[in-house]
Amino acid sequence: MKIKEINLQRYGPLAGCQFEKLGCFNLFWGENEDGKTLVIEALIKIFFGKKIKEFEGINRVEEKPQGYIVLETENSREIVLPRDGSLTELIELSPLEAKNIFIIRNSELFFSRDSQSELLFFSEFTDRLLGLQTKKLEKIKKALQKIGRLTRADSTADLSDNKDMDKIQSRMKKAREVIEKIDQLEVQIKQEGWADLEKLLATLEERRDRLRHQLSQLEAARRRELYQEGKQSLENLKKSQATIKELQGFEPSLERDWIEARKEIEIFDKELAKDQQELRRKKSLINLKEEEEKKKKRQKEVLQTKQAQTQAQLKELVNEYQEKMMKLAAGETRFSLFFKLMIGGFTLAVMAILAWLIKSHQLFPWLSLFGVLVFLGSGAKILWLLARRAKVKSLWVKIAHRAAGLGYSASQIEELLPQLAHLENQINQLEKEVIHLEGEKRQLVGDVQGLQKKIDEWQQRISEKEKLISEIRRMCQVSSVEELRERIQLLERTKTQAAQAQAFLERNFGRQSNEINSNLRYWEQQVQELAEYKAKSVEVAYSEEEKTRLEKEIQAIEEEISGSEGKLKNFRQELINLETKINREIRLPSSLDFRCGTIVEMRALRDKLTEFVNEVEENKRIVQLILEIFEEIEVEEKNKISLLFGQQSPVSQYYQEITENKYRDVVYDQENLSIVVKTDSGQELKAFQLSAGAFDQLYLAIRLALGEAKFAQEKAFFILDDPFIKSDPRRLLNQIRLLKKMVEMGWQILYFSAKGEMKEALAEDIRKQKVNFYTL
Numbered sequence: 001m002k003i004k005e006i007n008l009q010r011y012g013p014l015a016g017c018q019f020e021k022l023g024c025f026n027l028f029w030g031e032n033e034d035g036k037t038l039v040i041e042a043l044i045k046i047f048f049g050k051k052i053k054e055f056e057g058i059n060r061v062e063e064k065p066q067g068y069i070v071l072e073t074e075n076s077r078e079i080v081l082p083r084d085g086s087l088t089e090l091i092e093l094s095p096l097e098a099k100n101i102f103i104i105r106n107s108e109l110f111f112s113r114d115s116q117s118e119l120l121f122f123s124e125f126t127d128r129l130l131g132l133q134t135k136k137l138e139k140i141k142k143a144l145q146k147i148g149r150l151t152r153a154d155s156t157a158d159l160s161d162n163k164d165m166d167k168i169q170s171r172m173k174k175a176r177e178v179i180e181k182i183d184q185l186e187v188q189i190k191q192e193g194w195a196d197l198e199k200l201l202a203t204l205e206e207r208r209d210r211l212r213h214q215l216s217q218l219e220a221a222r223r224r225e226l227y228q229e230g231k232q233s234l235e236n237l238k239k240s241q242a243t244i245k246e247l248q249g250f251e252p253s254l255e256r257d258w259i260e261a262r263k264e265i266e267i268f269d270k271e272l273a274k275d276q277q278e279l280r281r282k283k284s285l286i287n288l289k290e291e292e293e294k295k296k297k298r299q300k301e302v303l304q305t306k307q308a309q310t311q312a313q314l315k316e317l318v319n320e321y322q323e324k325m326m327k328l329a330a331g332e333t334r335f336s337l338f339f340k341l342m343i344g345g346f347t348l349a350v351m352a353i354l355a356w357l358i359k360s361h362q363l364f365p366w367l368s369l370f371g372v373l374v375f376l377g378s379g380a381k382i383l384w385l386l387a388r389r390a391k392v393k394s395l396w397v398k399i400a401h402r403a404a405g406l407g408y409s410a411s412q413i414e415e416l417l418p419q420l421a422h423l424e425n426q427i428n429q430l431e432k433e434v435i436h437l438e439g440e441k442r443q444l445v446g447d448v449q450g451l452q453k454k455i456d457e458w459q460q461r462i463s464e465k466e467k468l469i470s471e472i473r474r475m476c477q478v479s480s481v482e483e484l485r486e487r488i489q490l491l492e493r494t495k496t497q498a499a500q501a502q503a504f505l506e507r508n509f510g511r512q513s514n515e516i517n518s519n520l521r522y523w524e525q526q527v528q529e530l531a532e533y534k535a536k537s538v539e540v541a542y543s544e545e546e547k548t549r550l551e552k553e554i555q556a557i558e559e560e561i562s563g564s565e566g567k568l569k570n571f572r573q574e575l576i577n578l579e580t581k582i583n584r585e586i587r588l589p590s591s592l593d594f595r596c597g598t599i600v601e602m603r604a605l606r607d608k609l610t611e612f613v614n615e616v617e618e619n620k621r622i623v624q625l626i627l628e629i630f631e632e633i634e635v636e637e638k639n640k641i642s643l644l645f646g647q648q649s650p651v652s653q654y655y656q657e658i659t660e661n662k663y664r665d666v667v668y669d670q671e672n673l674s675i676v677v678k679t680d681s682g683q684e685l686k687a688f689q690l691s692a693g694a695f696d697q698l699y700l701a702i703r704l705a706l707g708e709a710k711f712a713q714e715k716a717f718f719i720l721d722d723p724f725i726k727s728d729p730r731r732l733l734n735q736i737r738l739l740k741k742m743v744e745m746g747w748q749i750l751y752f753s754a755k756g757e758m759k760e761a762l763a764e765d766i767r768k769q770k771v772n773f774y775t776l
Contacts, residue, residue, distance in 0.1 A: 002748045005070035011042040012061035023772040024743045028752045030776030036752040047087045054095040101706045103719045148623025155628040175609045182606045208557040215550040221540040227530035233501040240498035247491040258481045261465040272458035279451040286444045293437040300430040317399045324392045345374025650705035658697045693726040715746035
């Protein structure tokens, strides 16, 4: 895997730093402070992201580099960092391996100034290469140390006295001391006869314990009986209290109120029924009056409608007719006059004409003319009067026709006018009758309102009484007065039962206060404390006389035991001391404390202590044997580190080439944790004894060898920051030849330098384009 392109857009003062088409050997040259170190730091951050704590002084620029690196594999696949991940993810290259092998910063070729850290790196690196288990062996040895509770994780370690190892050393010492003390007590037991005395004491204690057991059985029977009776009394009291609470308010006065209310409701119902009947009668009369009133009003409305129609259709015509008839009547008195004048004028004219025919005289024509004029004037007047009479008659016909349409029957005006007057009288009469009916109805309505008020009062009083009964029903949750009476009687019986139960509880358990709920909780607690006895001594009946007898017999035995214990007092104290030491200081493996109150228990504890000591010693022996085996394995594993060094190793070969065979072999001294170099004359020199240039060249050879071991299949790249700054010109050329050889082997070199010697040494290769030259 090679670096194909580097593009650093921005990193601190660096900007627009781009290197394309990198070759196998690339020289990046620039003066000091031109940015070589910053470029390498940016590359490291892009390679490993945030996992860069192995690189000291890497955060001179705190910001994250902006840019990318293009890598190309042997099969021409391109990988872009950081987009595609990190080198740790892609090729399993840890930051520590990169620091100690492939990336040389600040011209420092060595790994660490600490030999232990250097050994740890070589060990871990060798483990990954060869599949070794050095760390696992250390973990197993630590686990074995804990199992064996040793001071160290090696086969020569003794038992530890640390707290995390349970102070096993001190416990073992004290266990042996206790065993020795028990052996001394065994001698005294035989000399003082304590064994026989202890047997007698054991017999007495056994008899006493048996009597105590009988007494405890008797007491358990008493408590059982008290528990049963107390529980029953408590349950009865609770039930009674619940019943009393449920029946609270069931007073005898409620029954009396119910009965009195029911009687009053019966009286009120009778009065209510009577008034309701009268109310219905009055309402019926109101309905009849209303029907009659409506009928009269309908008749009135019909007549008023007819009157309105008559007014609209006949009044003007009748008035006109009457007016014309009056005028016609006045003209009728002159009609006879005009008729007579017409006859007289006609007669005068005829007679004058006849007289003129008979006897011609000038007077006769004038008389005849006068007669004709009188005749014509009177005739015209008569015709005018006749025309007026015809109009009046025509008007009457029109009136008669309309009157017939309105239901009137009249042949002349004198017949019609009375009918019109009668219509007005009928309307007035109906109006009087309607007013009379309204007065009667108002009287009836007043009566109804009065009755309704009385009914409402009766109903209110009935409702109040029914409400009283309903309230008693609701409050007492009963449906009848009989049920109420039963509840009242039940309440009295329950109060009596509660008083009896409370008296029993107070007599046997006492009382805590005057408040019943507080006493109930107290009694319940007292009874509950006796619950453990509910199934005990069921075959035993409690007797006060039997209790007194057992107590006296136990007292006599205890007096005899007290005398025997006085003789064993000092011996018992010794046993107590042993018991305390075993339980508090030695702490044998057990979840319970051990007893050491008798000779039998003392001997049993001696066996336990001996077993404990033997187990710890055997466990220690086995762990030490196992540790010896693992120490041999560990030595073999550590010796495998020498595969990286020694004769014919890559490190030795590279170092011979760099130093032109001045140094022959490079080996690793396991005992002193140091790298040793052998000269061609056989002299052995430690690494720190070499000159600065030889020292750097040694670690360059080691890095090259480790790189070959890490990437044996597909080669990668080395990033070098002036690693040959301490080399003389001849060795510099040897080191350059080694770098060229590495390029030929497939490695890529990115060499950063500020030395003119390096640029001059590679000038010909740069001209021939064997080395890519970049100026910073």
